[in-house]
Every structure is written in C-alpha cells, then in structure tokens.
Amino acid sequence: MIRVSKIAHATYDTPDLDQQTEYYTDILGLSLAAKEKDTVYLASTVDHHSVVLRKGAQANCVGLSFQIAPDADLGAFEKQVAAHGIQTTRKKDPEPSISEAVVFADPKGTTIEVFKRDAFFHQKFQRKGIVPHKLGHVAFHVADVKHITKFYCDVLGFRESDWMADFFSFLRCGPDHHTLNFMETGSNRHFHSAFELRDWGHMHEACDFLSLNGYKLLWGPGRHGIGHNLFAYHRAPNGLITETFAELDRVNEELGYFEPRPWHRDNPQRPKVWAKDPSASNLWGIMPGDEMMK
Ligand SMILES: [Fe+2]
Structure with a gap:
C-alpha cells in the first residue's frame, strides 16, 4: 500500500483572522508565508506552510494535509482510497506550493x-515568539474511535503506536510516536494541535513567554506516559488548544520499538495498550482540570 509519510499542514476556520494570524506570528513565531483574501498561510520550515487559517464562523480544524513519498504514484494512491468506496477529487494547484492533490x-x-511536495521553500526560522520546529500532531475528540482509527490505518497507511484502554488511539505515519490521536468522548471536534520545541529549555522559555504575553497554561508542564513527550497546553485566542511539546518518542520501524530513554518503564518500549491510569497521561502525576476537556 502507499502510505502517507508526513503531516504537511492543518487547516483551521477562525472567526477573527487577524487576531489568530497575530497569535501564530508573534506568539508561536511562525512565518507569514502568503496571504489571500480570507486565507493565511503560516510556516516555520522548508514547507511553504504548516498552518492554513481561513475566515469562518466557528473556530475548528477543518482539514489535514499529508505528503506521500516523491517517487510514489498519486494516481495509484487515489485508486487505493477509491477502493474503499470513498469519493475522491483531483485538484490542480489547490494551494500555494502544491501542484496537484487528491x-x-x-x-x-x-x-x-494528499500530495507530493515538489519544491522546498527554505524559510528562515523566526527570531521572535516561541518558534517551534514543526507542526507535530493534531488530536481530535471523536464519536467512534475504532472506526476513525481503522480508516486512517487502512486508507492512509497509519500505524497504531499506542492505545489508552479502548478509547484513545495514537497513530504514526513516520518516526514520531504520533501524528494523529483520537479520543472517544462522544462528539467529533478538535482537541489540540501540537508544535514541537527543541528541548526542556525551550519549553521553559516558551512557558515564560506565554505568561508574559497573557497566556495561562491549561495543563503542564509535565511528561506524558504515552509518547513520553514533555507537554504544556494553552488556549489560542480563538479558543482552540495548542500544545507545545519536546522529547516525543521516536520509533525504529524495522525493529518495532521506540528509541530507549531513561524515563521509559518498558525496555524496550513497544507499541501497546496502556491501562487507563494517571501515569499514562502524566508520569509526573498532575492530572488535567476540567478546562482541558471544554
Ligand atoms: Fe498532544
């Protein structure tokens, strides 16, 4: 099967485009790559954009974009999707830097x-704001976690990294422990979008920077059990939750385990089903408040 190998960007509807653009540029430290009438493209990497903001009535994550390998056949990928009875369209020049997409x-x-990246943009990392390495993962509340997990594995080639009991799945499409996660809570909506920072020092700077700019943390800093990443969550001006993280587990795909770390309890740490236990959420012990689930 043809597997997607990287998240390229996430697309959000947001009521106040200017305010949210300012948050992404001045607070998170992404570059404003392009602006059209009601759409803004933001990036921090060799990708032309990692975040797309569109003016919309309600803040929500409405789209996810993934890359397939440069030598993969986009037509064959489309057939693979259609074989599952899914309606596809082929778009020419759908967004800046993307010539063709399914x-x-x-x-x-x-x-x-889903598309193939045929040009890199070599954007400079910003000097102001938090300045993450990249968009790392997007998490959703879902009504049916088994159904959506199977969809991403069967249609796009994701792999299951871990589960928390039977209600929270963590899926990878590359070396990072998770690029998507789905938590069954009874409704379908955005949970959080996560940006990768360098290390603990960068997390520390980011938490102080957020605080100095009026952004209070919702949960963290802590270290998740599942994925073992350092985390801190805050809310963007449009109400959607942003996670900053570092030290996420990375898999050695051929050997089937995550790179060993001193904070692992299993050695080697392999994909598994975790018990619904506070340590799966935060090895350092502090649980999220109700505000995280709003
Ligand atoms: Fe996360």
Missing part, C-alpha cells in the same frame, strides 16, 4: 488532502 473526507467530515 482530496477526500474522513468519516467525521474533516477534509484530507
């Missing part, structure tokens, strides 16, 4: 765009 919807209605 577009379809996941079972909860999020638009999925």
